[in-house]
Amino acid sequence: MPTEILMPALSPTMEEGTLAKWLVKEGDTVSSGDLIAEIETDKATMEFEAVDEGTVGKILIAEGSEGVKVNTPIAVLLEDGESADDIDTSGSSSADAAPAKEAKAEAPAEAKSEAPKEEAKAAPAAPQGADGNRIFASPLARRIAADKGLDLAQIEGSGPKGRIVKADVIDAKPQAAKEEAPKAEAASAPAAAAAPAAGPSADQVARMYEGREYEEVKLDGMRKTIAARLTEAKQQVPHFYLRRDIQLDALLKFRGDLNKQLDARGVKLSVNDFIIKACALALQSVPDANAVWAGDRVLKMKASDVAVAVAIEGGLFTPVLQDSDTKSLSALSAEMKDLAARARDRKLAPHEYQGGSFAISNLGMFGIDNFDAVINPPHGAILAVGAGVKKPVVGKDGELAVATVMSVTLSVDHRVIDGALGAELLNAIKENLENPMVMLA
Numbered sequence: 001m002p003t004e005i006l007m008p009a010l011s012p013t014m015e016e017g018t019l020a021k022w023l024v025k026e027g028d029t030v031s032s033g034d035l036i037a038e039i040e041t042d043k044a045t046m047e048f049e050a051v052d053e054g055t056v057g058k059i060l061i062a063e064g065s066e067g068v069k070v071n072t073p074i075a076v077l078l079e080d081g082e083s084a085d086d087i088d089t090s091g092s093s094s095a096d097a098a099p100a101k102e103a104k105a106e107a108p109a110e111a112k113s114e115a116p117k118e119e120a121k122a123a124p125a126a127p128q129g130a131d132g133n134r135i136f137a138s139p140l141a142r143r144i145a146a147d148k149g150l151d152l153a154q155i156e157g158s159g160p161k162g163r164i165v166k167a168d169v170i171d172a173k174p175q176a177a178k179e180e181a182p183k184a185e186a187a188s189a190p191a192a193a194a195a196p197a198a199g200p201s202a203d204q205v206a207r208m209y210e211g212r213e214y215e216e217v218k219l220d221g222m223r224k225t226i227a228a229r230l231t232e233a234k235q236q237v238p239h240f241y242l243r244r245d246i247q248l249d250a251l252l253k254f255r256g257d258l259n260k261q262l263d264a265r266g267v268k269l270s271v272n273d274f275i276i277k278a279c280a281l282a283l284q285s286v287p288d289a290n291a292v293w294a295g296d297r298v299l300k301m302k303a304s305d306v307a308v309a310v311a312i313e314g315g316l317f318t319p320v321l322q323d324s325d326t327k328s329l330s331a332l333s334a335e336m337k338d339l340a341a342r343a344r345d346r347k348l349a350p351h352e353y354q355g356g357s358f359a360i361s362n363l364g365m366f367g368i369d370n371f372d373a374v375i376n377p378p379h380g381a382i383l384a385v386g387a388g389v390k391k392p393v394v395g396k397d398g399e400l401a402v403a404t405v406m407s408v409t410l411s412v413d414h415r416v417i418d419g420a421l422g423a424e425l426l427n428a429i430k431e432n433l434e435n436p437m438v439m440l441a
Helices: 097-106 109-114 139-148 166-170 180-193 202-208 221-236 249-265 271-285 329-344 419-434 436-440
Strands: 003-006 016-022 035-040 045-049 054-059 065-069 073-078 239-247 291-293 298-300 306-308 310-312 315-317 358-362 381-394 400-413
Touching (some): 016 221, 221 315, 239 419, 249 329, 249 400, 249 419, 249 436, 271 306, 271 329, 271 381, 271 419, 271 436, 306 329, 310 329, 381 419, 419 436
Parallel strands (some): 306 358, 358 381
Antiparallel strands (some): 016 035, 035 045, 054 073, 239 400, 291 298, 381 400
């Protein structure tokens, strides 16, 4: 049976993507591991490999197509001895409508009346197992399984490479329907009714500005994802904010001395490198704050995996520096420069910008004195860093002096970190930055 190639989920959060470019054409022979397409996600453009071998029988989604849902068939792969005539497009939601209509018009009336009912139905989308992996089944087997209420994950396939075929499902017994489903639907009804009213539609907003000149900017995948995730974060994450002023004079002097010694190695440490290290060590000093929200539980992390916001054209990335507490300042500096450069080129792999328990957003280099950052779920907190500016301060002896002061704001998820614990974490960050030599101990 021809095998459908599905739109892959290239990251755990990916729901749709753009089929940027086909690297093969119809009639090409491919093997497992061959590059066949470039897929553009909300974060990067990634190459997609074939998982089976065969001949590309039909391309169902044209390159450049946007908003292609994960698990949508994008092409059909033929095995040895199969031809394009063997392709059943009736179950493919992405099959071209025109060929389907032509086939219907050419079919004799007698043949139409004799077609089995199950063949006339569209095959359900390719199912996935509990582990998220695709379950390989023929379109006819999927249709029969859907009609009989069968769970394909519980059926062992007898076809090539374990593929589930008609014979495997024809005599299988349907499983008992779960009683929880109606209850879940009933429980969700009040929640849906209580949902806040949506804002004005795009057409309604456009009508407000009739007669005014403007440029309409189409949202790309990254902008759509940022909008959705930040809206979700502000609506569902109970933020609270803690603010401190941190004196940087000792750190700036220490940084200058270190950079002179490291100059021969071509290493130049930034203030941001010290902030990353200070946060990583603070998470180890206050381990209960090194945590993430996981829906019905809190996960306390062992290592300090710190994410750092990097602005790119059209959005931002938050690459993660894993095990930041165990790395030297020079190692953190080199890794951060590499991640930031590849983030701006959109060349980061998903595992390089996903994860972490804590984030840093530094707008000090743009002259921003202070601001409040939005938590990036499932992180427990994010530190907003402002610029270091000269300010009058009162010393311990009561004398007035001038110091370089940096204002920071810790945005905290109250489900993960309570007020006193957040204050303890922010104090540990302050102590590390005001006593930088401690970070090398």
